[in-house]
Amino acid sequence: MISVLTVNYQSAEDLFGLAQSIASDPAVGASDGGVELIVTNNSPGEAIDLPPAAQPWTTVLETANVGYGRGINLASGRAQGDVLFLANPDLRLRPGVLTAGAAWLRDHRGVGALLPRLIGPAGEAQCSVRRFYTWPAALYARCPLRGRIADPAFFRRYLMADDDLSQPTDVDWGLGGAMFLRRGDFPKGRIFDPRFHLYFEDVDLCMRLWKAGRRVVHHPGLVCDHVHRRESRRAISLQGWRHLVSTVRFLRKHGGFPPRPPAPAALSSGPLEVL
Numbered sequence: 376m377i378s379v380l381t382v383n384y385q386s387a388e389d390l391f392g393l394a395q396s397i398a399s400d401p402a403v404g405a406s407d408g409g410v411e412l413i414v415t416n417n418s419p420g421e422a423i424d425l426p427p428a429a430q431p432w433t434t435v436l437e438t439a440n441v442g443y444g445r446g447i448n449l450a451s452g453r454a455q456g457d458v459l460f461l462a463n464p465d466l467r468l469r470p471g472v473l474t475a476g477a478a479w480l481r482d483h484r485g486v487g488a489l490l491p492r493l494i495g496p497a498g499e500a501q502c503s504v505r506r507f508y509t510w511p512a513a514l515y516a517r518c519p520l521r522g523r524i525a526d527p528a529f530f531r532r533y534l535m536a537d538d539d540l541s542q543p544t545d546v547d548w549g550l551g552g553a554m555f556l557r558r559g560d561f562p563k564g565r566i567f568d569p570r571f572h573l574y575f576e577d578v579d580l581c582m583r584l585w586k587a588g589r590r591v592v593h594h595p596g597l598v599c600d601h602v603h604r605r606e607s608r609r610a611i612s613l614q615g616w617r618h619l620v621s622t623v624r625f626l627r628k629h630g631g632f633p634p635r636p637p638a639p640a641a642l643s644s645g646p647l648e649v650l
Contacts, residue, residue, distance in 0.1 A: 376409060380459055380461050381461070391424055393465070414433065416437050449564075458481070458555060458556070458557060459556045489597070490549035504550075504593045506535060507635055512529060540595055545638065576621075
């Protein structure tokens with residue numbers, strides 16, 4: 376079984392589309408228990424409407440708004456699959472991507488996280504994998520001129536915008552809204568550090584994976600469609616404030632913006648600790 380984990384927060388319409396994309400994939404074998412969808416509903420006042428085909432294998436966990444990381448952890452604690460796929464509600468899974476991603480992860484034991492290629496609504500490839508933050512990249516990301524001027528070279532390097540990603544490639548981190556993981560690495564269901572209410576939980580997870588001797592890999596052959604709704608760019612907003620708070624927590628936890636630890640010389644094993 377493959378367990379798809381997601382968090383709903385005022386995105387029921389998107390969630391319907393995610394479930395529909397899973398149900399329409401004949402390779403998943405949803406009708407015979409090949410997949411389950413677990414939704415943590417962070418907006419309990421919002422009705423969850425799902426396609427009839429998805430209802431038998433979908434579980435909805437009602438809760439208050441506990442944040443994205445805690446919501447995924449709650450869903451992970453209920454998962455039965457040996458492979459987990461984290462999916463934002465605005466993700467659409469192309470046919471075969473779940474089974475292909477799960478098979479690739481099982482065949483590559485040294486990989487802790489597998490990241491698909493994301494395609495935006497206009498057919499553009501999204502910069503969904505990154506190098507770890509540096510101070511220049513972190514400061515420029517909050518710059519009000521960003522988007523109005525050409526990105527400088529150091530920021531394009533952070534975004535891996537000019538890198539050759541045509542083959543499976545080791546990357547520092549990638550967006551937590553589309554990510555394959557092994558359930559065995561998280562026996563207590565604690566994928567994300569719950570201290571990150573929103574933002575930086577995926578950066579922290581990938582840093583922990585690299586420190587534990589597990590690789591993070593982007594695979595261009597695994598493709599998902601994604602309507603990326605970035606709400607943190609405006610510094611003077613609730614989401615901008617949460618992004619700043621999470622940045623500070625990451626800095627305090629990791630002692631700044633450390634570079635990627637070296638790739639492991641040998642395979643590591645055992646559960647991943649929440650540092």
